[in-house]
Amino acid sequence: MTWWELDAWPQPVRWDLENSGYQRAEDLMYWPAPPTLYQQQVKNKLTTRWAAHDHYDAPMAVRQVNPAFGNISAGLFSTADLLTEGRLSPDPAAGKLTVNLNHAVVKIETAGHTVTGVTAQDLLAGKARTYKAKQVVLAAGTVESAKLAKLSALKDPAGLVGTGFTDHPVLFTHFAIPAGQPWHRFDSCSKTMSRHKQASATAHSYNILLELGADLNHGRYLDPETLAAHRRLKGEAMFCEVVFLFNAPLMNGNRVDHAGPSFVKAKTTMAKSPAADAFWNEANDLKNEIIAEFGGIAIANEGISLKPGGLGGVAHEVGTLRMGDGATANSSVVDANLQYIGYDNLHVCDLSVFPTSPAANPTLTLAALAFRLADRLKGLI
Numbered sequence: 001m002t003w004w005e006l007d008a009w010p011q012p013v014r015w016d017l018e019n020s021g022y023q024r025a026e027d028l029m030y031w032p033a034p035p036t037l038y039q040q041q042v043k044n045k046l047t048t049r050w051a052a053h054d055h056y057d058a059p060m061a062v063r064q065v066n067p068a069f070g071n072i073s074a075g076l077f078s079t080a081d082l083l084t085e086g087r088l089s090p091d092p093a094a095g096k097l098t099v100n101l102n103h104a105v106v107k108i109e110t111a112g113h114t115v116t117g118v119t120a121q122d123l124l125a126g127k128a129r130t131y132k133a134k135q136v137v138l139a140a141g142t143v144e145s146a147k148l149a150k151l152s153a154l155k156d157p158a159g160l161v162g163t164g165f166t167d168h169p170v171l172f173t174h175f176a177i178p179a180g181q182p183w184h185r186f187d188s189c190s191k192t193m194s195r196h197k198q199a200s201a202t203a204h205s206y207n208i209l210l211e212l213g214a215d216l217n218h219g220r221y222l223d224p225e226t227l228a229a230h231r232r233l234k235g236e237a238m239f240c241e242v243v244f245l246f247n248a249p250l251m252n253g254n255r256v257d258h259a260g261p262s263f264v265k266a267k268t269t270m271a272k273s274p275a276a277d278a279f280w281n282e283a284n285d286l287k288n289e290i291i292a293e294f295g296g297i298a299i300a301n302e303g304i305s306l307k308p309g310g311l312g313g314v315a316h317e318v319g320t321l322r323m324g325d326g327a328t329a330n331s332s333v334v335d336a337n338l339q340y341i342g343y344d345n346l347h348v349c350d351l352s353v354f355p356t357s358p359a360a361n362p363t364l365t366l367a368a369l370a371f372r373l374a375d376r377l378k379g380l381i
């Protein structure tokens, strides 16, 4: 997220993210392979052709670095991997980590201003257990954290728990670069992120992701048979995608509601944010220019019109336990330290705390917030 996306965030959070938070999160999560020659060529092309924008290397789930596809690709990240590695670490602090698999949390137990326990159903043993800790972090995701807050009847003086459930609008199209075109590659790919130099909360407030050769940077194609099947279907063309992601304020009419026991799914109500509407023509023109510049053509039966991404489709929805700076009474559920207002020992750390739905993909910011909270908890335990 950049400065204008952070405008509506509490100042101390913004400063921490910009000063060192993002750097720490990148050091943890993003182990980039050096950009391939193709990636650099694409970036150079973008920089020359669209000088009004800044162009960056975007993180990839997978970056094929070996044309023979014989090695494990760079860029894979797994939380489960980090946790289990931490469990194996000789560091005595890391070694104390316990992961209770197959435990569904059903209630946060409270007395006054204190969380006294967390009750979970052990799904294998078929019994409930209550765990106690000095500090509790609620991190079940935007929908489930709000549901647990409601199930547990946590304090909600302003009626904000579960409201503001918002996903940023996304406009995209696929296209193909046929073999023989100068930008076609059979064994390389690029993924770039572009942003207008004059972008602000009201002008050009979106990011552009351009993936050329997306068949080589998605995890599903690590399986050679899937990749071969994909290529048979698509022919000799390189599969590409251009995506516009828009910054969006929370929509208070959107909600997560819950009635009934914990195993019942929460009821979600989400309308599309209008944040992209004013920029549709601008995005459409850019999309057409980009496809033409790289010699792209429509993929059979798809066309190259801009299409809206499905709401919640890639789990970017935020805001059900929103963060605020505490300056305005009852304007947020957690404060700038992610502490649940009204409880001494409860914090929240997942996308539910985002007070806006940024143009940026959200996970790096969440990792930076987690680091920030970890620093605080070290002082509290």
Ligand SMILES: Cc1cc2nc3c(=O)[nH]c(=O)nc-3n(C[C@H](O)[C@H](O)[C@H](O)COP(=O)(O)OP(=O)(O)OC[C@H]3O[C@@H](n4cnc5c(N)ncnc54)[C@H](O)[C@@H]3O)c2cc1C
Residues within 6 Å of the ligand: 103, 104, 105, 106, 139, 140, 141, 142, 144, 145, 148, 313, 314, 315, 316, 349, 350, 351, 352, 361, 362, 363, 364, 366
């Ligand atoms: C297909 C796909 C692609 C994506 N690509 C990107 C990307 O490229 N970049 C990016 O930034 N983001 C991406 N995202 C989004 C990213 O995955 C989310 O932003 C991130 O996982 C949200 O983290 P979270 O902690 O809020 O929730 P989650 O990751 O959903 O974590 C919540 C956890 O709590 C557990 N849980 C829930 N309820 C309970 C309960 N009652 N008891 C016990 N445990 C519970 C869940 O099992 C889950 O493990 C993608 C998501 C999807 C689905």
